[in-house]
Amino acid sequence: MTRVLVVDDDPQILRALKINLAARGYTVLTAPDGTRALHVAAHDHPDVIVLDLGLPDLDGADVITGLRGWSTTPIIVLSARTDSGDKVEALDAGADDYVTKPFGMDELLARLRAAVRRATTHAVAGEPVVHAGALDIDLAGKQVTRDGVVVHLTPTEWGILELLARHHGRLVTQRQLLAEIWGPHYRNETHYLRVYLAQLRRKLEPDASHPRHLITEPGMGYRFQP
Amino acid sequence: MTRVLVVDDDPQILRALKINLAARGYTVLTAPDGTRALHVAAHDHPDVIVLDLGLPDLDGADVITGLRGWSTTPIIVLSARTDSGDKVEALDAGADDYVTKPFGMDELLARLRAAVRRATTHAVAGEPVVHAGALDIDLAGKQVTRDGVVVHLTPTEWGILELLARHHGRLVTQRQLLAEIWGPHYRNETHYLRVYLAQLRRKLEPDASHPRHLITEPGMGYRFQP
DNA sequence: CGGGAGCGCTAAGAATGCGTCAAGATCGGT
């Protein structure tokens, strides 16, 4: 289920969007201002964000910058301002699209689909299954098997493994992992990673004390070696 | 340099876009109709496509579909039609953005930048690897191999090597290295560099006392010679 | 010829980061 975060200070628009999106099968999260938008985004990790400019507390570009600091979630900006300077500012700050009010609901939905499609096709580019020795990681199905047997992972364990598997072979920094899975405020809680990597190794590695796939790069991060 | 394919049957618009894009440093390819657009796209692999709807030969949605069959290159649609049905059709066919004429050039440029940025940040292909004799430095994966064998580097060692490799062939001053890796307060601690360069040579060079890649420029700094 | 500056090299203690275990705290479902 695709999860959309809608940010708007006008309760009426918020309600209209919520109803329309929910009717199309989206799960809708809402926030009435920039501060709470950043908070919800960090906490719930929506798949796409619809952001109204002209929020009461923060400047729109600052909200975008705040999100882009740690997340690549697509952002579609809504605005009553038709001024091209605003569009340029928002897009250069990292927005993916810019729609001016009044907007057609079907156009917004089409742009939403386009944004989600881009994000998912790029992420899953190629095969949705990563093989590594006796492990098969099904990214689409969110399931891991070891020697053909399904291994049960908790949501956090899966989040870490998924992120590492999507970048398999590459080093993923601790900050990256923490920001993606716990949120940007947890960037320094490297302790969490040690605990969870140990759990993952115990569940997935043949010899947990001599890992072959979940490799630690001291001081830098972790690497999934297929 | 980013390469843009502009598709439009109106020579005047084509010319205006070409001039504006070229002035911003883009390399511009052009095509006057759908058939040739598909041909040029297949042959030259542009980084982004600006596509006018209402081409003389093919329906716009068909051009998009034709491109999407094999390519994920970002497509920005231009159109005089403000009808939301057209927008939905184009976006659902696989377009990334939809701009209605008349459009502001700076807005189009901003949307172009946004499309290119998305495509490149998500890009898995085209990994930047610097080769130097028996050394392969994978900048994205943060990994070095020597004769195909992975060499383990500490964070500081990697930081120095990365900085030198990113400027390969050019001289990097000691102050630059110290400021980038230890912070601006350490600008005079040239001693650190001597210690770490020695370690790097021991790990990477065939003959550490006669370095071929990690070259000292006395009194100035260091240079990575591929 | 002598002295100083800059560099290469080694080695030791200090500091940091990692793995591990285990005990609370929290969450979600019944």
Added chain:
DNA sequence: ACCGATCTTGACGCATTCTTAGCGCTCCCG
């Protein structure tokens, strides 16, 4: 409200990495 699963937090031993010091070398220049 209870119970199991999951997430947070703390403490400890151990290994790696960073920092710092010392010494010999070469080069340059007076």
